[in-house]
Amino acid sequence: MSGKTILVWFRNDLRIHDNEMLLEATKKATTIVPVYCVDPRHFTEAPYGTQKTGNFRAKFILESLEDLKVSLQKLGGDLLILKGIPEEILPELCKKYEVNEVYHHREVAAEETEVSSNVEDALWKMQINLKHFIGHTMHHKEDLPFPIKDIPDVFTKFRKKVEREAEIRPSFETPTQINIPANFEKSEVPTLQDLGLTEPEVDKRSVLQFKGGETEGLKRLNYYLWESEALKTYKKTRNGLLGADYSSKLSPWLAAGCLSPREIYWEVKRYEKERGANDSTYWLIFELLWRDYFRFMFKKHGTRYFMEDGIKGKENELAPNQKELFEQWKNGVTGVPFVDANMQELKHTGFMSNRGRQNVASYLVNDLKVNWTWGAAYFEEMLIDYSPASNWGNWAYIAGVGNDPRDERYFNIEKQAAEYDPHGAYVKLWSENNS
Numbered sequence: 411m412s413g414k415t416i417l418v419w420f421r422n423d424l425r426i427h428d429n430e431m432l433l434e435a436t437k438k439a440t441t442i443v444p445v446y447c448v449d450p451r452h453f454t455e456a457p458y459g460t461q462k463t464g465n466f467r468a469k470f471i472l473e474s475l476e477d478l479k480v481s482l483q484k485l486g487g488d489l490l491i492l493k494g495i496p497e498e499i500l501p502e503l504c505k506k507y508e509v510n511e512v513y514h515h516r517e518v519a520a521e522e523t524e525v526s527s528n529v530e531d532a533l534w535k536m537q538i539n540l541k542h543f544i545g546h547t548m549h550h551k552e553d554l555p556f557p558i559k560d561i562p563d564v565f566t567k568f569r570k571k572v573e574r575e576a577e578i579r580p581s582f583e584t585p586t587q588i589n590i591p592a593n594f595e596k597s598e599v600p601t602l603q604d605l606g607l608t609e610p611e612v613d614k615r616s617v618l619q620f621k622g623g624e625t626e627g628l629k630r631l632n633y634y635l636w637e638s639e640a641l642k643t644y645k646k647t648r649n650g651l652l653g654a655d656y657s658s659k660l661s662p663w664l665a666a667g668c669l670s671p672r673e674i675y676w677e678v679k680r681y682e683k684e685r686g687a688n689d690s691t692y693w694l695i696f697e698l699l700w701r702d703y704f705r706f707m708f709k710k711h712g713t714r715y716f717m718e719d720g721i722k723g724k725e726n727e728l729a730p731n732q733k734e735l736f737e738q739w740k741n742g743v744t745g746v747p748f749v750d751a752n753m754q755e756l757k758h759t760g761f762m763s764n765r766g767r768q769n770v771a772s773y774l775v776n777d778l779k780v781n782w783t784w785g786a787a788y789f790e791e792m793l794i795d796y797s798p799a800s801n802w803g804n805w806a807y808i809a810g811v812g813n814d815p816r817d818e819r820y821f822n823i824e825k826q827a828a829e830y831d832p833h834g835a836y837v838k839l840w841s842e843n844n845s
């Protein structure tokens with residue numbers, strides 16, 4: 411064998427821009443083996459009868475894989491897509507391609523880090539190193555002004571210190587050439603049917619017809635900042651419910667790693683320089699800091715975010731008929747129009763606004779008195795932008811067992827509907843017989 415071969419294990423980092431592990435692999439190795447494992451464990455049943463991945467997100471991921479494959483092919487490479495668990499697939503590929511080292515991005519949630527550990531153990535037996543990269547956050551964890559264990563549990567304290575003291579690193583350049591082994595296997599992106607899922611129906615009421623992939627993610631970023639300049643008024647519009655542009659809608663691409671948060675940060679900075687900074691340009695970065703924060707909190711508190719009593723160890727009161735109430739909530743038939751409209755939107759499109767998410771979560775916990783983890787599990791199945799730390803972190807926050815310094819965060823649904831849907835246009839759009 412001549413030269414070095416590095417296996418590049420893609421997971422939620424389906425992009426070629428600002429991808430340190432990919433760039434470094436192309437620099438350090440003669441040939442690289444880019445691989446994605448379609449893990450059957452992601453398509454199983456979760457507790458409470460929900461699925462781990464519903465068809466909206468699955469479709470988005472498959473589209474993202476297709477896009478990544480084409481991008482790698484354009485650079486002379488390819489993406490090997492195999493169905494199976496990484497713990498078994500990766501050691502086999504290491505043998506086949508005489509791999510010297512495996513690169514991947516570190517994750518923060520329990521299931522993902524466990525898979526990494528299992529892979530690390532399996533490779534260790536073959537004396538192959540699994541190298542970890544950090545690439546999911548805007549701030550690199552080593553640039554934070556505190557070690558993970560000392561990050562304050564109150565966001566504002568974290569934000570103030572980070573804004574004062576931490577800098578954001580520049581994005582990594584995109585590789586210009588990918589060399590793969592001559593005997594690289596051919597592979598196809600699986601279909602939804604291969605995963606036991608069906609094609610989701612297109613609902614023309616959807617805020618956006620989300621399409622997976624880095625190409626589409628970068629297009630949306632370009633549109634939101636430069637073409638429409640919707641960014642300029644983001645702070646005013648971000649609590650909206652209707653239409654594509656009240657918020658950036660970048661979350662699905664961020665969740666699959668089709669977009670790098672650092673790339674967004676630097677693009678916003680360029681926008682500020684060229685077209686002016688204001689409270690809206692700041693606010694988009696502020697929201698991305700929330701995203702970072704929940705990821706760091708997951709590193710700090712581990713599996714506590716998946717537990718009913720959360721990081722506060724607080725027990726919520728539960729209704730005796732919570733199973734029945736949960737079903738009504740899931741199906742958008744609680745009888746409360748604003749809640750039902752939001753749940754219908756989620757069911758038909760895989761998306762819901764931030765304002766909607768806060769309201770339906772609060773309603774489930776505070777009004778219906780249902781176990782919040784059931785709601786989080788349902789969101790996990792349905793959301794096209796599901797990301798463990800953002801989902802479970804926000805749910806725990808609203809359930810009063812997470813990072814909210816206030817004990818009760820109760821959303822008065824009637825008041826919220828009057829404020830954010832004053833003419834009832836949103837409720838009308840999503841009332842059941844309006845599809």
Ligand SMILES: Cc1cc2nc3c(=O)[nH]c(=O)nc-3n(C[C@H](O)[C@H](O)[C@H](O)COP(=O)(O)OP(=O)(O)OC[C@H]3O[C@@H](n4cnc5c(N)ncnc54)[C@H](O)[C@@H]3O)c2cc1C
Pocket residue numbers: 648657658659660661662664665694697698700701704762763764765767768771789793795796797798800801802804805808
């Ligand atoms: C109960 C609940 C569950 C949620 N689950 C998820 C989830 O699984 N995945 C997810 O990406 N977001 C989640 N969020 C956060 C937020 O609702 C979405 O990120 C946002 O609605 C996505 O739309 P956008 O991209 O247009 O956001 P924008 O308003 O344009 O914000 C820009 C980006 O900032 C980040 N962001 C914004 N708000 C938050 C927040 N509160 N927490 C963390 N990051 C944030 C997102 O990456 C978002 O794409 C959840 C919020 C709640 C209340």
